[in-house]
Amino acid sequence: MNTHCTHHDLIIKDVRIFDGTGEEERRGDVAVKGDRISAIGSLERSSSAAVIEGGGLALAPGFIDVHTHDDAQVLSQDPMASKITQGVTTVIVGNCGISLAPLQPDGPVPAPLNVIGDESIYQYPKFSDYIASLQSAPPAVNVAPLVGHSTLRVGAMDSLDRPATDKELDKMGACLQEALDAGAIGLSTGLYYPPARHAPATEVLQLLKLMAGTGGIYTTHMRNEDDHVEESLRESFETAASAGVPLVVSHHKCMGHKNHGLSTQTLKMFDEVRRHQTVGLDAYPYIAGSSSLLPEMVEQSTRVLVTWSQPYPEFNGWDLERIAEVLNCTIDETIERLVPAGAIYFCMSEDDVRRIITYPYTMIGSDGIPYGAHPHPRLWGTFPRVLGRYARDLELMPLETAVHKMTGLAASTFGLKDRGRIVEGAFADIVLFDADRIADTATYEEPIRPANGIELVLVNGLIALDHGTMLEACAGHVVLREK
CATH class of the missing domain: 3.20.20.140 (Metal-dependent hydrolases)
Structure with a gap:
């Protein structure tokens, strides 16, 4: 636990820290300097260019x-x-x-x-x-x-x-x-x-x-x-x-x-x-899974939704059986007419x-x-x-x-070095979320919908999402295999 006086770029105060190891949560503050996590613990004596009040939200590695x-x-x-x-x-x-x-x-x-x-x-x-x-x-x-x-x-x-x-x-x-x-x-x-x-x-x-x-x-x-x-x-x-x-x-x-x-x-x-x-x-x-529209995958599924079709974009999001009815074709004939295409398979x-x-x-x-x-x-x-x-x-x-x-x-x-954990020296990939509210909202009918409960996201120390607002930080790294 770091308690010494240090200057940081950002301190996220009073959070439930889930450090990525699977160990039980602990309460504390997390500081960031540059693209790294610089301190974890009780940081009252530390100064920072910016402070975010966590208010008991959950903090985890990105x-x-x-x-x-x-x-x-x-x-x-x-x-x-x-x-x-x-x-x-x-x-x-x-x-x-x-x-x-x-x-x-x-x-x-x-x-x-x-x-x-x-x-x-x-x-x-x-x-x-x-x-x-x-x-x-x-x-x-x-x-x-x-x-x-x-x-x-x-x-x-x-x-x-x-x-x-x-x-x-x-x-x-x-x-x-x-x-x-x-x-x-x-x-x-x-x-x-x-x-x-x-x-x-x-x-x-x-x-x-x-x-x-x-x-x-x-x-x-x-x-x-x-x-x-x-x-x-x-x-x-x-x-x-x-x-x-x-x-x-x-x-x-x-x-x-x-x-x-x-x-x-x-x-x-x-x-x-x-x-x-x-x-x-x-x-x-x-x-349900999803991939290209392929007959062999259709055979294993109880329901198939078409995600995209190059020849028939008007059928995006439709059930395959309904498309077959509209086209007055067999399922196999319908697939041939739709491809290249993608699909969701309930299987x-x-x-x-x-x-x-x-x-x-x-x-x-x-x-x-x-x-x-x-x-x-x-x-x-x-x-x-x-x-x-x-x-x-x-x-x-x-x-x-x-x-x-x-x-x-x-x-x-x-083998992603210095990622996946909340620990001093690791890259500051951080997500702050409300554990009581977090939920997916995307559905098969309306798939392009952001989740609830994600409050803050940092990528390599830069804020990419702040209370629902995308900041377009473009701070990502290319993570290559160490030789």
Whole structure:
């Protein structure tokens, strides 16, 4: 506890400090100088250029969204309101095998690469070019980038419906190595999706071996999350173990009605493998997922909402069945007419969602997709929903545990140095919120709505949100893998 007399840039007084470790809250003051936390404790004798009276509000590290598709959004000088108004100060991009670099295509990109935008935004032949663009125009939030396996495949192969040849693998490996040298924090795969569906585990393994011993992490949207989810988990565990790299299973779920309840078994698999292997997972607090509009995902869902359609923008936000009626088509014919398009898929069980989210090693990731006119509400609501609905209202976990999942656990898993904790010397990514009021307001019908209860957000010491007002600070850092 720091009590000595020091001058700071800002002191936030009288707050309930949730430090990100999962330990119980403590009452005190938090000071900031420059872009770092400079003191914590009773700071009556300290002076400051500015003082904010916390009035007993909760203070936590800025939330870390470990699973985003904000690759293009963070380049656009967008104030990132969908993140900042949730208290998110750091995003991990390049998930599900989809990264904006390294790729400069000659024509349209295949789904699901289009979930972050069309071919016009893929203008980075080297990963270092993408990093340089981020550094030249700082984003509103911190950005930690993964390189996507599907992006590598699209750049190296003339046909994606087969395994890569040795020559193509060499090209992918060279691109991956360039990305790692530029500071990419790891490799992601999207083996469920068409661009990578025909990639055998041996192809992924050969690429992962380039990361062995570097600290790079492997994240995967597994080959299957429905009828063969257990088999896909085993493949993911074995591939990462063979390469000697840490693994994160993305947005863990059990899709399809006949697989509801299977999380009791899949989480036991995580318990078993964690005894001898570094494995983590993330999840979002909704029973619906979202991605490109794909027939195979429609088949597993009880309801489908179209988020965007290039040929038929007038159907944004409509139920797929209603669109089929209007077009007088079968579902398959309707999909063919709507694509390229995106969709929301209702395919999960609330019991599974609760079980997975409360699992001790589950991080929180929104999997939000900012591209499209009618996004999934998780883009604006994920973190307040966990804190308000699941921790406070349903009492599924203590508030300090929920905060840990979205701060300290995320930072330690992804190697984000000096982030995710309220401790002297850490970067001053801070969120001040009302634990009694915090709640998501975004719905499937009205998805673009900021949460309640987020009072103040600092990114690297600069105020980005002040009582609901966005300040467009653009104080984000590019967070690269330490070499």
